Structures are given as C-alpha cells and as structure tokens.
Amino acid sequence: MKQCAWKMVLFLSAVTIAGLVAAVPGHSQDWASIKEASSNIQSVKAEFLQKRHLQILKDPLLSEGRFFYLASGSLRWEYLSPLRSVMLQKGDNIGLYHFSEGAWKQDMTQAVEARRMVLAEMSQWFQGRFEESKIFSHVYSPGPPGRILLAPKQGINRFILGIEIVLSERPGVIDRVEIVEPGGSATWIEFRNVEINSNLPSEIFDKP
Amino acid sequence: MNFRWNLKTCLFGVLMLCAGCLPIPEADLLPGAPGDLQGCFAIFPAGPWECIHKIEAVISEGVSSSLLGVTKGDPAGRNLHTVLLTPEGFILFEAEQRKDTISVLKAVAPFDSPAFARGLMEDVNLLFLPPEGGPSKWGRRADGAILCQWESPDGSRREISLSTVRKISLRDSHGNLVKEALLRPPFVEGLASQMELRAYKPAPYRLMMTLLPGGS
Numbered sequence: 401m402k403q404c405a406w407k408m409v410l411f412l413s414a415v416t417i418a419g420l421v422a423a424v425p426g427h428s429q430d431w432a433s434i435k436e437a438s439s440n441i442q443s444v445k446a447e448f449l450q451k452r453h454l455q456i457l458k459d460p461l462l463s464e465g466r467f468f469y470l471a472s473g474s475l476r477w478e479y480l481s482p483l484r485s486v487m488l489q490k491g492d493n494i495g496l497y498h499f500s501e502g503a504w505k506q507d508m509t510q511a512v513e514a515r516r517m518v519l520a521e522m523s524q525w526f527q528g529r530f531e532e533s534k535i536f537s538h539v540y541s542p543g544p545p546g547r548i549l550l551a552p553k554q555g556i557n558r559f560i561l562g563i564e565i566v567l568s569e570r571p572g573v574i575d576r577v578e579i580v581e582p583g584g585s586a587t588w589i590e591f592r593n594v595e596i597n598s599n600l601p602s603e604i605f606d607k608p
Numbered sequence: 609m610n611f612r613w614n615l616k617t618c619l620f621g622v623l624m625l626c627a628g629c630l631p632i633p634e635a636d637l638l639p640g641a642p643g644d645l646q647g648c649f650a651i652f653p654a655g656p657w658e659c660i661h662k663i664e665a666v667i668s669e670g671v672s673s674s675l676l677g678v679t680k681g682d683p684a685g686r687n688l689h690t691v692l693l694t695p696e697g698f699i700l701f702e703a704e705q706r707k708d709t710i711s712v713l714k715a716v717a718p719f720d721s722p723a724f725a726r727g728l729m730e731d732v733n734l735l736f737l738p739p740e741g742g743p744s745k746w747g748r749r750a751d752g753a754i755l756c757q758w759e760s761p762d763g764s765r766r767e768i769s770l771s772t773v774r775k776i777s778l779r780d781s782h783g784n785l786v787k788e789a790l791l792r793p794p795f796v797e798g799l800a801s802q803m804e805l806r807a808y809k810p811a812p813y814r815l816m817m818t819l820l821p822g823g824s
Contacts, residue, residue: 450697452693452697454678454691454699456658456678456680456689456691456702457658457660457678457680457822458658459822461660461676461678461693461697461822462822463695463697477696479695479696482660482662482676482820483662483674483676483695485674485695498664498672498673498674498695500664500672500674500816505670505672507672507673507674508667508671508672508673585699587697
C-alpha cells in the first residue's frame with residue numbers, strides 16, 4: 401500500500417501543483433510572493449492534455465480531461481478520453497468512478513486509501529508549506545519561463561526522478577508539468593483554459 | 609405414491625450430478641476447406657505489433673474497474689510485453705514473456721501475486737498469440753462454423769471457432785469452459801476492435817476490451 405501511495409504522487413503532485421501555481425501572480429515573482437499568493441487561491445478550473453511516455457510505446461498515450469479545485473478541500477480530477485473516469489475528493493472522502501455502458505460506476509480500485517494518504521501530505525503544498533513536505537525538496541527558478549523543480553527525497557526516488565513545473569507568461573497560470581520516472585518513462589500534463597477563483601458549484605464534487 | 613415420487617426425484621438428482629461430471633461430448637466435425645485452417649490462425653496479428661486497449665474489468669456485478677492495457681507482441685518469437693495502467697497512467701503491472709518464461713517487471717498490490725501474473729499472461733496469450741503447432745483436429749461443425757482445436761498434454765484444449773462471431777475458448781480436460789473470448793469486428797491489422805473475455809474458473813471475471821488508436 402505504501403509503495404502504491406508513493407506512485408500516486410506522480411498524479412496527485414501534478415494536481416496539487418496545478419492548484420498552487422495557479423495562484424502565482426507572475427513568473428518574475430520571488431518564492432516568498434508565490435507562497436503569499438497561494439493563500440489567495442479559492443478555486444481553480446482547467447482543462448489538461450496528458451502525454452504518458454512509456455518505453456513500450458513508440459508514441460505517447462494521450463489523455464484529455466479537466467479538473468476543478470476548491471481551497472476548502474474539494475477536488476474533481478476527470479478524464480474525458482480515452483477512458484471516462486473521475487476522482488472526487490471532498491474533505492476526507494474520496495470516490496473513484498468510471499463511465500461504462502451509459503452509466504457511472506464506482507471503481508473497485510484499491511488505491512483510495514493511498515490517495516487519501518498522499519492528499520493529506522499534499523494539503524501542505526496547497527498552503528505553500530513546501531518546507532514541510534516529507535516527499536520533495538524544491539527549487540524555484542524565476543526564468544523566464546518561471547520553473548519549480550521538485551526533487552524527491554529518499555524512498556520516493558525509486559518512482560520519481562523529478563518534477564518540473566513550467567509557468568506560463570500569463571500571471572497565475574502554468575503551461576505544463578513534467579514528471580520523470582526511472583527507466584525512461586515520463587508524464588507531461590499541459591494545462592489550458594485555466595480559470596482562477598471562479599465560482600464552482602459544489603455538486604461537481606459530489607457526483608460523477 | 610409419495611415414496612415413488614421421492615425416489616424419482618432422487619434418481620433425477622443423482623443423474624443430474626453425474627451429468628455434471630461427464631465430459632462434454634465433442635461434436636463431430638465435417639472436413640473443412642484448406643482455407644479454413646488458415647482462417648483460425650488469421651484471427652491473430654501476424655507480425656510484430658503493439659496495441660492499446662481500454663479495459664473494463666468486472667469481478668462481479670456492480671464491482672468493476674476501468675484500466676488501460678498496453679501490449680506488444682512478436683508471434684514469431686512468442687514474445688509478449690504487457691503493461692496495465694490506471695486511467696491516470698500509473699503502472700499497476702508490467703510483465704514480459706519470452707517463449708515460456710514470464711518476468712514480472714513491475715507489480716503493485718493487489719496485482720503483485722504470482723497467481724495474478726499467471727492469469728493475466730494466460731489471458732494475453734489466449735487473446736493475442738496463436739496456439740503453437742498444428743491443431744489436433746479441425747473442420748466444420750454441422751452449423752457451418754469453422755472449428756480448430758489444439759489439445760495440450762494435460763488434456764486441456766484451446767478452440768477457435770469462426771462463424772458470425774470469432775471465438776477463442778479454453779477448456780479443461782473435462783471439456784468445461786475455463787475462459788472464452790469473443791472477438792468483434794472491425795479488425796485493424798489483425799486486432800479486433802472489441803473483445804470480451806469471460807473467465808469461469810478458478811475465479812469468474814469479465815474483461816471488456818476496446819482497441820484504441822495509437823498502436824500498430
């Protein structure tokens with residue numbers, strides 16, 4: 401379970417960072433400004449394109465989706481293609497669903513507990529408390545483009561070699577997150593149509 | 609009267625139980641045309657290939673999971689490489705097969721048991737690699753369907769039947785179904801665009817697989 405939890409960092413770190421970095425007021429800001437700005441984030445809404453590079457495949461596996469985040473502790477991370485699936489978090493409750501034969505079905509995946517563990521760790525990041533992370537050490541490079549480099553600490557480096565977040569020129573928006581794994585695999589997540597502090601209906605965090 | 613009725617019921621029950629233990633009789637096959645045997649092999653990709661599938665795994669009604677499967681194969685060397693991922697892209701299981709040797713490269717709980725690796729690779733072999741050697745028998749059934757059958761030394765057998773649907777079956781030495789896969793058109797470079805695998809023994813489950821663009 402612990403191994404699985406660390407692997408979840410691959411995905412959840414990208415989600416969390418996306419939320420955090422969306423609050424960055426501009427790429428020329430220093431690290432203290434980023435931390436301060438993170439306290440102003442109330443909600444994030446964005447679409448994403450995920451490219452999963454696997455050694456076994458010549459071309460990356462492409463997935464598209466969208467996510468919604470509320471600073472009060474709600475998250476909806478949804479894939480629209482090639483699989484329709486969604487992870488919903490509201491407080492301590494996490495639900496996983498997939499769409500099949502015309503209906504949403506609860507997913508039997510065993511990783512719910514692992515996701516909860518990692519999300520608890522990541523909640524520190526939402527609040528800009530990077531120094532308290534037990535998983536990553538961080539370096540901020542003001543750029544342009546601005547970048548945040550996350551280096552895994554002992555233990556997790558078996559699964560992640562590093563994470564790079566590239567900031568957009570548009571204040572408060574990131575361009576992409578790249579997660580590099582040992583063995584030549586990597587995940588790129590490109591964000592678009594990012595909206596910060598827009599009103600998000602609470603139902604989207606309740607039901608798939 | 610009551611005694612006779614009970615006796616009849618008991619005899620009927622015993623007969624039913626015995627019937628359950630009897631091997632399923634094999635239907636006689638009519639001689640097939642030369643192209644029929646080739647047809648049994650043609651349902652598998654001929655050269656090296658790779659493919660991506662959307663997989664819905666149903667363990668029991670109401671309990672299911674959605675996954676991505678990436679598989680690469682080379683029928684000439686009987687090599688397979690398969691990766692099972694969550695929709696987010698986490699690798700849950702990765703294994704390679706070189707002829708009869710299976711190496712598990714990555715496995716995350718609960719996909720880390722030897723039984724899971726054996727079962728999954730058996731499924732991948734069943735779906736993607738043609739049986740080795742020539743069939744023990746082949747021909748046409750009375751309904752016109754082409755049937756090719758390979759028998760293993762342990763008495764189990766693999767069958768391919770071609771009619772309006774293409775079907776691959778694995779039966780135990782008693783003739784009982786262990787696994788059965790339905791392959792649905794259209795076929796893209798030898799790969800069915802829809803497959804449904806039903807496993808009956810030792811544990812029942814169902815895999816519904818949809819071919820995604822991106823392989824070759």
